[in-house]
Amino acid sequence: MRSRNRQRRQNKPDTRDRWMITYADLITLLLIFFVIMFAMSRLDIEKYETITQSLQLTFKSGDSLLEKGNGILGTADPYTQVNPPATSGKDDEGDKSSDVKADTPAPMTERELxxxxxxxxxxxxxxxxxxxxxxxxxxxxxxxxxxxxxxxxxxxxxxxxxxxxxxxxxxxxxxxxxxxxxxxxxxxxxxxxxxxxxxxxxxxxxxxxxxxxxxxxxxxxxxxxxxxxxxxxxxxxxxxxxxxxxxxxxxxxxxxxxxxxxxxxxxxxxxx
CATH class of the missing domain: 3.30.1330.60 (OmpA-like domain)
Structure with a gap:
């Protein structure tokens, strides 16, 4: 009888360290969460726009779902905001002129001159x-x-x-x-x-x-x-x-x- 009890104790799995599995999963999820947050905080706007335009041209229909459009199949929420139209040539010229103004150095003061x-x-x-x-x-x-x-x-x-x-x-x-x-x-x-x-x-x-x-x-x-x-x-x-x-x-x-x-x-x- 004693040998059977001893054998059962030996075959019974040890559950004392099982909490470490849950703790490790939690740490892993937190790490993934902060990685995602860091990646979103360093979003490259130019690359993002390039990717969305490429997807739209590939499927040739629908708006970008990421920008609250109707989606590729047009089944998204119809009350959400649709993507703004592509920028016109005037806007491009405005952006270029603003870039030129930003690159232009400030005029020197009289003392600097x-x-x-x-x-x-x-x-x-x-x-x-x-x-x-x-x-x-x-x-x-x-x-x-x-x-x-x-x-x-x-x-x-x-x-x-x-x-x-x-x-x-x-x-x-x-x-x-x-x-x-x-x-x-x-x-x-x-x-x-x-x-x-x-x-x-x-x-x-x-x-x-x-x-x-x-x-x-x-x-x-x-x-x-x-x-x-x-x-x-x-x-x-x-x-x-x-x-x-x-x-x-x-x-x-x-x-x-x-x-x-x-x-x-x-x-x-x-x-x-």
Whole structure:
């Protein structure tokens, strides 16, 4: 008797984990539901219209049942809305014109136009200065570059000044006059910066240190533009940075020579 009961228990199916089958079916249905919802949310209108038109042309009768028409056999609900007629040529032209309007960029503001005009001026300025340097063989004395802040014109101190002095050399007047003629029509700020190497000024110098020397050299260039060329003082600014912004190695003669310079930068900004 006991053996029979034991055999029945062994043959009786285990129902403890049967709930997992129902749970797995539920998860599968939810997954299918969200997949369908995702697919419907990304419906491609052009492909949808192409498919519906293809089906209508194939069966040659009835409206699209998907769009609440009468169906292919005409047995659908007669009170539902019938498909709208095919778009006419005028509507197509309207759609095309709207597409053209959408692709047309918005007109630029006055300030944007002014910035574009200034960029063209700066490009022309750079090209003219480069040509002047090439024609006069001043490549070792003057260097021009296009920086994010503006067009930078770097002049060596040997081209502008004697050692330890801030008085302009007579030979530099021709080049400075050329630059003044180019600056005259610009609607922006011209920044003049003086730089020195790290060697202290001599005891016989009238300048206390490199700060005074660098500032005096920048001021001499500014004075030339204002006093000799009669440029508007409102279009200029100047500063002296001594040896705080080197471009070369102060431990070498060539590096110190690169650091002794005056930088004239035509800034990228509009006058208010």
């Amino acid at each position: 002014a910035f574009r005009e200034q960029e063209e001026e700066l490009l022309n300025l750079m090209n003219m200065i480069q040509q002047y340097i090439k024609d006069n063989k001043l490549e070792d004395q003057i260097h021009v570059s296009d920086l994010p802040k503006g067009i930078s014109i770097t002049l060596s101190d040997r081209f502008l000044f004697d050692v330890g002095r801030a008085d302009l050399k007579e030979d530099s007047a021709k080049t400075l006059a050329k630059l003044a003629s180019l600056f005259r029509t610009l609607d922006t700020i011209v920044s003049i910066e003086g730089h020195t190497d790290s060697v202290p000024v001599g005891e016989a110098s009238k300048f206390k240190d490199n700060w005074e020397l660098s500032g005096a050299r920048a001021l001499s260039v500014l004075r030339y533009f204002i006093d000799q060329e009669d440029l508007d003082p409102a279009g200029f600014q100047y500063a002296g940075y001594a040896d705080t912004r080197p471009t070369g190695d102060n431990d070498t003669a060539d590096g110190r020579q690169k650091n002794r310079r005056v930088e004239i930068t035509v800034l990228r900004q509009l006058q208010q």
